[in-house]
Amino acid sequence: MKKADLKMTGNTPSENSQTIQWFPGHMAKTEKQIAKDMKLVDAVVEIIDARIPYSSRNPVLSRLIGAKPRVVVMNKADLADPNETVKWLAYFQQQGFGALAVDSKSGKNVNQLLPQVEHVLKDKIAQWREKGMAGRKIRIMIVGIPNVGKSSLINRLARGSKAAVENRPGVTRSNQWFPVGKNIELLDTPGVLWPKFDDPQVGEHLAFTGAVKDDVLDTELLACRLLETLCEISPAILEKRYRIAAEETEGLNGAALLELVGKKRGMLAGGGMVDTERAARMLLEEFRSAKIGRITLEQAGM
Ligand code: G4P
Numbered sequence: 001m002k003k004a005d006l007k008m009t010g011n012t013p014s015e016n017s018q019t020i021q022w023f024p025g026h027m028a029k030t031e032k033q034i035a036k037d038m039k040l041v042d043a044v045v046e047i048i049d050a051r052i053p054y055s056s057r058n059p060v061l062s063r064l065i066g067a068k069p070r071v072v073v074m075n076k077a078d079l080a081d082p083n084e085t086v087k088w089l090a091y092f093q094q095q096g097f098g099a100l101a102v103d104s105k106s107g108k109n110v111n112q113l114l115p116q117v118e119h120v121l122k123d124k125i126a127q128w129r130e131k132g133m134a135g136r137k138i139r140i141m142i143v144g145i146p147n148v149g150k151s152s153l154i155n156r157l158a159r160g161s162k163a164a165v166e167n168r169p170g171v172t173r174s175n176q177w178f179p180v181g182k183n184i185e186l187l188d189t190p191g192v193l194w195p196k197f198d199d200p201q202v203g204e205h206l207a208f209t210g211a212v213k214d215d216v217l218d219t220e221l222l223a224c225r226l227l228e229t230l231c232e233i234s235p236a237i238l239e240k241r242y243r244i245a246a247e248e249t250e251g252l253n254g255a256a257l258l259e260l261v262g263k264k265r266g267m268l269a270g271g272g273m274v275d276t277e278r279a280a281r282m283l284l285e286e287f288r289s290a291k292i293g294r295i296t297l298e299q300a301g302m
Pocket of ligand 1: 104149150
């Protein structure tokens with residue numbers, strides 16, 4: 001089957017995070033701004049999507065962060081497989097990062113972020129204390145790709161603060177700080193970075209999760225690829241939600257799987273044909289809202 005062209009490139013930067021289109025000049029400018037901000041902070045919070053921990057990371061961030069302490073926030077953990085999330089957390093911790101899983105929509109676990117930040121900075125905080133700077137505020141910034149949940153997390157953290165949160169790359173910035181907790185200040189503007197869009201599988205996974213807008217993609221093709229991917233992870237997924245037995249899926253390609261899903265749901269068009277467009281939209285919606293189940297598409301250590 002032909003793979004969809006899921007590249008997120010274009011000529012005009014958009015201010016809407018859903019439709020950000022990256023081009024080299026835009027990327028260079030963003031990178032420069034984030035490198036500048038990096039000098040102002042003590043630690044960095046890297047926010048990723050718990051369903052696609054590999055694909056939702058930016059390829060140059062480690063270079064920008066250097067040796068600065070980092071906390072990886074696996075956001076949207078409510079939609080991901082909890083067993084896989086535990087493995088990913090261990091993977092990030094092994095690399096020396098703080099790591100936690102949160103749901104910024106409900107706020108679950110968000111209160112664990114600040115203690116994690118203090119933990120990764122404990123040596124520095126001890127040094128400050130020795131130097132008589134015990135009251136020094138910790139400064140942090142949040143970085144992540146579009147749609148990963150930066151605004152949701154910041155708004156959760158900033159409850160009670162009047163600071164306005166900007167979420168646009170390449171705009172004039174005020175570099176304001178607002179307090180989150182007793183000892184920590186957060187940069188008002190998150191760093192919006194691009195994903196690894198030169199990797200077709202990354203583009204596909206971003207599209208499955210809805211991080212890339214559907215109108216630039218072929219919905220049916222995307223749904224076919226998602227079905228193939230779900231079958232690879234476990235045929236039990238389709239059995240549970242669509243009552244399609246594992247034996248029924250054997251040897252079927254995505255198009256045939258989509259027909260089967262449509263048929264099981266009674267989505268028929270004229271002449272007894274399956275309305276595959278409708279089935280595709282339903283499948284993507286059910287996957288993105290985790291009605292199909294809490295599924296992680298990428299295994300730890302990729
Ligand atoms: P961004 O700033 O990084 O671009 O992301 P933003 O916070 O705008 O979040 C993008 C979408 O992801 C939003 O959904 C938001 O509600 C959702 N989201 C963020 N964090 C979580 C989470 O932990 N769990 C779940 N389930 N969803 C999360 P939306 O459809 O664009 O808006 P809305 O439906 O919330 O209005």
